[in-house]
Amino acid sequence: MAYSEKVIDHYNNPRNVGQMDKSSGEVGTGLVGAPECGDVMRLQIRVNPETQVIEDAKFKTFGCGSAIASSSLATEWVKGKTVSEAMEIKNTDIVKELALPPVKIHCSVLAEDAIRAAIGDWKKKNNVGETADVAVAAR
Amino acid sequence: MSNAAASIDVANYPGVHLPLYMDNHATTQMDPRVLEAMMPYFTGKFGNAASRNHAFGWEAEQAVEQAREQIAKLIGATSKEIIFTSGATESNNLAIKGIAEMYRERGNHIITQVSEHKAILDPCKRLEKNGFRVTYLPVKADGLIDIEDLKRAMDDKTILVSIMFANNEIGVIQPIEEIGKLCHERGVIFHTDAVQAVGKIPVDVQAMNIDVLSLSGHKIYGPKGVGALYVRRRNPRVQINAQIDGGGHERGMRSGTLNVPGIVGLGKACEISGQEMAEESARLTALRDRLKNKLESSLDYVHINGTMEHHLPGNLNMSFVYVEGESLLMGINDIAVSSGSACTSATLEPSYVLKALGLGDDVAHSSIRFGLGRFNTQAEVDYVADKVIDVVLKLRELSPLYEMVKEGIDLSKIEWAAH
Numbered sequence: 300m301a302y303s304e305k306v307i308d309h310y311n312n313p314r315n316v317g318q319m320d321k322s323s324g325e326v327g328t329g330l331v332g333a334p335e336c337g338d339v340m341r342l343q344i345r346v347n348p349e350t351q352v353i354e355d356a357k358f359k360t361f362g363c364g365s366a367i368a369s370s371s372l373a374t375e376w377v378k379g380k381t382v383s384e385a386m387e388i389k390n391t392d393i394v395k396e397l398a399l400p401p402v403k404i405h406c407s408v409l410a411e412d413a414i415r416a417a418i419g420d421w422k423k424k425n426n427v428g429e430t431a432d433v434a435v436a437a438r
Numbered sequence: 439m440s441n442a443a444a445s446i447d448v449a450n451y452p453g454v455h456l457p458l459y460m461d462n463h464a465t466t467q468m469d470p471r472v473l474e475a476m477m478p479y480f481t482g483k484f485g486n487a488a489s490r491n492h493a494f495g496w497e498a499e500q501a502v503e504q505a506r507e508q509i510a511k512l513i514g515a516t517s518k519e520i521i522f523t524s525g526a527t528e529s530n531n532l533a534i535k536g537i538a539e540m541y542r543e544r545g546n547h548i549i550t551q552v553s554e555h556k557a558i559l560d561p562c563k564r565l566e567k568n569g570f571r572v573t574y575l576p577v578k579a580d581g582l583i584d585i586e587d588l589k590r591a592m593d594d595k596t597i598l599v600s601i602m603f604a605n606n607e608i609g610v611i612q613p614i615e616e617i618g619k620l621c622h623e624r625g626v627i628f629h630t631d632a633v634q635a636v637g638k639i640p641v642d643v644q645a646m647n648i649d650v651l652s653l654s655g656h657k658i659y660g661p662k663g664v665g666a667l668y669v670r671r672r673n674p675r676v677q678i679n680a681q682i683d684g685g686g687h688e689r690g691m692r693s694g695t696l697n698v699p700g701i702v703g704l705g706k707a708c709e710i711s712g713q714e715m716a717e718e719s720a721r722l723t724a725l726r727d728r729l730k731n732k733l734e735s736s737l738d739y740v741h742i743n744g745t746m747e748h749h750l751p752g753n754l755n756m757s758f759v760y761v762e763g764e765s766l767l768m769g770i771n772d773i774a775v776s777s778g779s780a781c782t783s784a785t786l787e788p789s790y791v792l793k794a795l796g797l798g799d800d801v802a803h804s805s806i807r808f809g810l811g812r813f814n815t816q817a818e819v820d821y822v823a824d825k826v827i828d829v830v831l832k833l834r835e836l837s838p839l840y841e842m843v844k845e846g847i848d849l850s851k852i853e854w855a856a857h
Contacts (some may be wrong), residue, residue: 333854334800337762341838359838363764
């Protein structure tokens with residue numbers, strides 16, 4: 300299979316690889332996928348409690364090159380965004396940016412799921428509801 | 439992983455050029471001696487082997503008969519028992535369908551096994567639609583069938599047993615001699631798809647009681663588009679219903695003008711394989727073991743697929759657990775190997791052969807098949823081993839599963855959201 304240059308670049312130079320302290324209140328962790336399906340992504344965000352801005356993001360991925368690239372790109376995109384802005388990231392944006400072929404669209408879906416799962420985890424830890432979220436983000 | 443290329447520099451491996459081919463179960467590079475033998479039959483010696491009344495035909499026929507002898511000699515057959523085809527897929531189709539049709543009066547039951555090539559399984563599935571009963575024997579964790587399962591599956595309607603000689607993915611060699619003996623005791627025809635075995639390991643249709651055998655040119659350093667079917671002529675005489683009619687070539691079993699250059703190439707390839715088998719299999723076994731030992735000594739969580747006890751010399755199928763196969767192939771993209779990962783298949787399903795061993799899908803997703811052949815060198819093996827180790831280590835730094843396992847987390851206890 301031919302990969303796009305952007306996929307190859309993320310594969311060769313994955314951004315934001317690593318892990319953060321799962322138990323920290325500022326950290327949200329999303330673990331999505333399944334080993335039997337051939338891809339598992341773990342995406343973590345560290346959110347500034349004052350501004351709700353995602354100040355750092357880390358990932359690790361078991362999966363094909365497109366899965367690695369999708370999650371690497373996701374960490375780049377969420378950094379600097381507020382939580383609610385990050386919720387706006389769509390898998391189709393990832394497909395477009397990485398020029399993923401149809402058989403690899405599920406990788407982008409998984410990356411979107413990982414972002415949502417990480418944010419969901421953070422919200423749960425901090426008792427942030429949808430409305431409060433919007434209010435803060437509006438500042 | 440940006441420094442992958444820098445850390446393993448091909449310049450340090452004498453004589454190694456990229457891309458490097460190590461996928462010899464898929465196909466092989468033609469031996470120059472084979473090409474040399476074939477060349478005259480493309481140009482000056484262009485006759486039709488079926489032309490009985492002029493020198494051009496005689497010349498072609500003579501070349502074909504010599505090839506028949508060369509093939510027969512390699513497998514312990516006689517030349518009249520060799521039928522030429524377009525390749526092993528056709529040979530397998532002709533054997534399965536041709537025998538089923540011919541012996542339908544006697545019974546409608548066929549026995550095969552789950553890790554056969556699709557060129558066996560698909561014809562069997564078609565026969566099932568046409569009123570035949572097919573038993574697909576399981577394989578044990580080592581990849582081999584249990585001969586007791588075969589005994590139990592046989593009944594008075596069983597007309598054919600088709601069990602491959604050696605597996606194309608995991609390289610395991612089935613107990614062919616035992617199967618042949620059992621089939622002959624029960625009066626059942628025994629066919630074997632020997633595509634991966636012929637020319638690599640000793641095959642003797644007499645000693646092994648094989649009645650029908652498929653083989654292919656391009657797996658043994660010969661040309662593509664040519665294969666053969668051995669069909670036993672006595673004790674017992676096996677009859678096959680033709681699948682291609684028109685002219686009655688090949689004793690009526692396979693019509694069509696013979697592919698003379700291809701057949702000459704197949705014959706030459708068989709001759710060379712026979713002459714060099716002992717030396718070549720020893721060399722490839724040593725190279726394969728070198729590769730295996732290097733990988734095993736540098737990496738944890740590696741899993742060998744298929745028993746190494748009954749194994750093709752050039753095959754190594756290994757799972758690098760917690761690393762996904764396609765991402766590994768991407769990191770070693772200057773090396774031609776195969777993966778059982780779903781991501782490399784059109785169906786997005788992991789290898790059915792690996793699944794048949796009872797391996798979890800995650801182990802199947804992590805598998806790489808190395809296929810060493812005549813033209814691989816020790817320096818190439820060293821390069822491949824070093825490169826694979828380098829990329830696996832890097833991908834494991836990226837793998838959440840590897841990290842979790844290292845932290846002592848039991849992955850089977852996690853509730854994964856299957857997608």
